[in-house]
Amino acid sequence: MLLKMIVKSLITDPGQVIRRAYKRTCPICSHSGRFFTTPHHFFTEAVCPSCGSYERHRLFEVFWQETDPFMGKDILHFAPENILRSRLKATAKSYVTADLFMSEVDHKIDVQDIPFDDGAFDIVIANHVLEHIPDDARAMREIHRVLCPGGKAIITVPLIDGYAMTFEDTNVTDGYLRQVFFAQNDHLRYYGSDLPDKLAAAGFTVDVFQIDPRREIDLGCRRGDKIFVCAK
Secondary structure, eight states: OHHHHHHHHHHHOGGGGTSOOOOEEOTTTOOEEOOBOOSSSOOTTOBOTTTOOOHHHHHHHHHHHHHOOOTTOEEEEESOOHHHHHHHHHHSSEEEEEESSOSSSSEEOBTTBOOSOTTOEEEEEEESOGGGOTTHHHHHHHHHHHEEEEEEEEEEOOBOTTOSSOEEOTTOOSHHHHHHHHSSTTOOEEBOTTHHHHHHHTTOEEEEEOOOHHHHHHTTOOTTOOEEEEEO
């Protein structure tokens, strides 16, 4: 699988092998050296060639190392990334995966209508999920509902801090135009600096985890990327 990703990356951006590349270190696997271009969306020096992690996975790893929120918890993980799921399962008290379209998950469910009881989980993880969801406000409320009191949602999204308001346009339905407008053909929006207000409207108290610019560069994380830690 990793070899397949590297081949696709080289097809996408063959010139990367001769360009000068900054030496980065992956906090997940400790690889140090060149990172590769993402194979589907042209983000250079974004994929670790050793473990296949993307920028958001490495930021998540730093958050995990520095806060350790998952040990002994009941976790619900939407759109679970392969690079995270086995380690989370080993750490958690219980670990449930869910997605509407992925095949290798415990439950095929819609985050807008989660079929679990109120307060069923200590942690809900949704990395780059909400930008795909038609009614993201409803999804946020559902995530809040299934968390126990004091539980936390760990949420990341494509974010542009320069946008005061989340940018979305329901008239953009063509896959190519969605890629032009929102960077991916199944994305519905780019979030702006109003995201904490949206999460607060769903009932959350929101904290932000972010690392300093030098570490972003050295660890191959996206500039200005944030993890929203949303407590019930």
